[in-house]
Amino acid sequence: MNQPGQLAARGAAALEQAFIRRRERGGKCLVTYIMAGDPDLGTTGKIIQGLSSVDVDVIELGLPFSDPMADGPVIQAAGQRSLRQGTSLSKTLKLVEEIRLTIDTPIVFMTYYNLFYRYGMERFAEDAARAGVDGVIVPDLPLEEADEFNALLEKHGLAYIYLIAPTSTNARIQSIADKARGFIYYVSRTGVTGEQKSIAEDLAENVERIHSITDKPVAVGFGISSPEQASQIASHADGVVIGSAIVRLIGETAELHERVTARFVKPYIEALHSNG
């Protein structure tokens, strides 16, 4: 269990340490995605506590956007529920600030660029660093467009987490690896977020391709829906991201969300943390 002070650093350094520590302990990282404000921000806080208590390595906090072009139906629906609750970037920053009093697990924000652009990139970098956010993932801000935001985040110690896709060329992977801090997010297949029955055929080959170019940690996300799949992917990658499966559960369950999500991720923890 992560206690305050256990990871001294924040930002990109906290993310990098999380991957190093897990590797040293002979395991792979579990990254869990949840939608902030689904069903409400108070519950999101409790879910984060619950995930932290079962030793999830990184928490990805999705922020709702009206037009989520990289997301499948499950996360789209969660975003709509969250927007109806009035969730915003500033409210979510406040939540993280409160949570940081009790938990140390690295937190990254994942949402679309317009929310940051509108909030002001520099203002966000400052406020996010103060609140204790460690990095951001922006699915619609690729390498060519990310320099300004990356530099502002770096100035405040935060990681801009780049995505690599199955279609990325080696030249692009090299350019991304040169700029990457924290970890690299490999999108497991061409498509949008959502659970899939099978793993993409070229996944192992592509993760190996990234590893041959850089020694920065690689977490694999998009479409992973069982501990077995997670375990299989972890034999190639440094971490696995679970998203839609948890978000679907939160949307469907009437039980206490923090209890049900913590219970849900346990088999993934078992599959990954012993997967050297």
Place this chain on the structure above:
Amino acid sequence: MAVTPPAALAPALPDSQGRFGVYGGRFIPETLMPAVDELEKAMDEALADDSFRAEVDAYLKDYVGRPTSLYFAERMTQDLGGAKIYFKREDLAHTGAHKINNTIGQALLARRMGKKRVIAETGAGQHGVATATACALLGLECIVYMGEEDTERQKLNVYRMKLMGAKVVPVTSGTRTLKDAMNEAIRDWVTNVRTTHYIIGTVSGPHPFPKMVREFQSVIGRESRIQMMDREGRLPGVCVACVGGGSNSMGLFNGFIQDENVRLIGVEAAGKGVETNEHCASLTKGEPGVLHGALTYLIQDRDGQIAPVHSISAGLDYPGVGPEHCYLKDTGRAEYVSITDDEALDSFTYMSRMEGIIPALETAHAVAHVRKIAPDMSPDQIILVCLSGRGDKDVEAAARYLKEVFE
């Protein structure tokens, strides 16, 4: 008539990053980046290839029926009592709107790139019909995403697309209109990017789409310029066109953009009024932001969430606008005004009675603005209007609306 542009007149923008000033760019998932790189390269090669240009020109001539005519609207001119009014008759192009200029070009490019599957988004259905048409012509598979609300507003066009072998997918997410159709098309593209070309219907989206669509639509401005010189021996004082995403206006403006004395006016949809929350006048009331791959003026709230928009015209019902229009607005080269639903409907009937031409509701916005400015101009001045599409598709919706007004 030569359709290919002289290289010397090719505009310098966008820059190598796809920017028109600060606007434009490529704000898309990494998965799509290699595809837009490939597309940009293929587009540049094709546009520099005389045989490709000849192929496009041949289809535009024999299949689309270009050049479309330049028509002097004598009765309207007399009635308004001011400037001489000319219409560039894009409504006479095959399928009844300017959209075909772009879809023929892009479908030929898709075929040249070896892509056998084509997707498109559509609002009013005119771009969907034009895409279905080009795909039928070239034997390409065609899937069109259309907001569920628009499939109801534009039933005729849904049937036309199906008739030509396209699959029409009603989009039920979000506001069930054009922007949601575009979200869904992008989701399809990101999934099937290796086999699929996405024919975006307007001068919007990630680079190189704003440039590519402008190149294919600029035939409107090139022809108009030549026809105007032939007819009047001089250029128009004012060019007017409606702006949703802005492809017919960009096509027209591009022919006159270097003529500093020609005023360029884009007409947006003010819906129930720009002072209400029910309009889609992005340039008039929006603020810069990023949607669907480009930095552009958007109708959005304080947090950056895209706001619901409204127009009686499904083709203008979109919260963004092409990035080059943002640049033309900021630099002052073009002016942008807006017209309400009621004003557009009034001009829909006015144009029908005055000239025997039923304009598309989109086009009726441009006509409405001409009625405002023509009377104050002198008879030796010329207004050139892009008659972007015919209004057959809107007759049912307009009749329903007008009945409420008249009863």
